[in-house]
Amino acid sequence: PNMFKKQQQDVFEERYLRFISILGKGNFGSVELCRYDPWGDNTGDLVAVKELQSNKQATVTDFQREIQTISSLHCDYIVKYKGICYSTGRLSTKLVMEYLPYGSLIGYMEKHRQNVCTRRLLLFASQICKGMEYLQSMRYVHRDLAARNILVASDTLVKIADFGLTKIIPVDKEYYRVTQPGESPVFWYAPESISELKFSHKSDIWSFGIVLHELFSYCDISRNPKRVIVYPEDRKLCPESDNWRLPAPSQCPPKVHSIMMQCWEFNSEDRPSFSSLQDLIENSLVTLNR
Numbered sequence: 161p162n163m164f165k166k167q168q169q170d171v172f173e174e175r176y177l178r179f180i181s182i183l184g185k186g187n188f189g190s191v192e193l194c195r196y197d198p199w200g201d202n203t204g205d206l207v208a209v210k211e212l213q214s215n216k217q218a219t220v221t222d223f224q225r226e227i228q229t230i231s232s233l234h235c236d237y238i239v240k241y242k243g244i245c246y247s248t249g250r251l252s253t254k255l256v257m258e259y260l261p262y263g264s265l266i267g268y269m270e271k272h273r274q275n276v277c278t279r280r281l282l283l284f285a286s287q288i289c290k291g292m293e294y295l296q297s298m299r300y301v302h303r304d305l306a307a308r309n310i311l312v313a314s315d316t317l318v319k320i321a322d323f324g325l326t327k328i329i330p331v332d333k334e335y336y337r338v339t340q341p342g343e344s345p346v347f348w349y350a351p352e353s354i355s356e357l358k359f360s361h362k363s364d365i366w367s368f369g370i371v372l373h374e375l376f377s378y379c380d381i382s383r384n385p386k387r388v389i390v391y392p393e394d395r396k397l398c399p400e401s402d403n404w405r406l407p408a409p410s411q412c413p414p415k416v417h418s419i420m421m422q423c424w425e426f427n428s429e430d431r432p433s434f435s436s437l438q439d440l441i442e443n444s445l446v447t448l449n450r
């Protein structure tokens with residue numbers, strides 16, 4: 161029966177994939193804006209194409225897992241997978257995704273911060289929360305939730321992107337333990353992720369709290385002194401020891417800062433779930449209007 165049929169992967173032929181510009185580079189490789197134009201008349205779709213630069217086996221395996229992950233996700237608040245392109249020349253696979261014209265949330269905030277009101281920040285927050293709720297329902301832990309990994313589809317729609325570090329929680333466990341510290345800045349990491357390399361839905365909640373702070377700081381990360389939390393050997397800087405947390409960004413409603421503080425509870429069990437976060441955000445939206 162077809163439920164065992166491998167999901168038909170849309171294959172994009174490299175010869176019709178017309179390079180337009182580089183959208184971004186990471187330590188993995190690059191993401192390019194291309195037009196997939198089989199008719200050769202510029203009527204084809206614009207797509208974002210991610211390809212690996214290094215062919216270190218580890219990254220190839222990670223990239224294949226990323227493709228596996230993103231192709232299994234179907235949610236309005238997660239960037240859409242379109243297919244793959246087998247690049248014959250470089251014997252590498254390219255990941256083809258929908259192109260979001262407004263780019264990264266950070267770039268969008270820099271450009272449009274004057275006319276982004278609190279209501280819109282809360283709309284974006286609730287969309288990210290819905291995307292994370294869906295991800296959790298699929299037993300995925302993102303592990304790299306940050307404003308830099310949020311893309312803007314329109315003035316009223318943002319989507320979660322970049323599933324390079326996403327892991328599936330094993331059925332019998334509540335968390336995923338990585339073998340070595342990652343490269344991501346620990347600023348977004350929950351204390352247990354720093355000290356025990358443990359990642360769970362509750363550590364994603366901590367990162368969501370940081371994203372909420374980024375949103376209400378208009379991603380102006382330069383303005384907020386980034387407290388670099390060093391690794392546990394230097395325990396005095398870990399949040400739990402001196403209980404230090406990020407202060408409310410200017411003009412941030414107290415209710416919203418209290419939501420952030422709940423996400424930053426030291427004990428992961430005390431943090432809200434994405435569904436209760438949804439209610440807290442809706443609730444602040446409502447009280448905003450009064």
Ligand SMILES: COc1ccc(-c2cccc3nc(Nc4ccc(N5CCN(C)CC5)cc4)nn23)cc1
Pocket residue numbers: 183184185186191208239257258259260261262263264267311321322
């Ligand atoms: C690490 O860099 C990237 C770059 C692009 C993507 C990505 C993945 C999946 C879909 C997708 N849509 C867009 N759109 C987009 C649009 C504009 C720009 N910028 C335009 C202005 N430039 C100065 C900077 C890039 C960047 C991305 N980017 N994008 C992910 C990571």
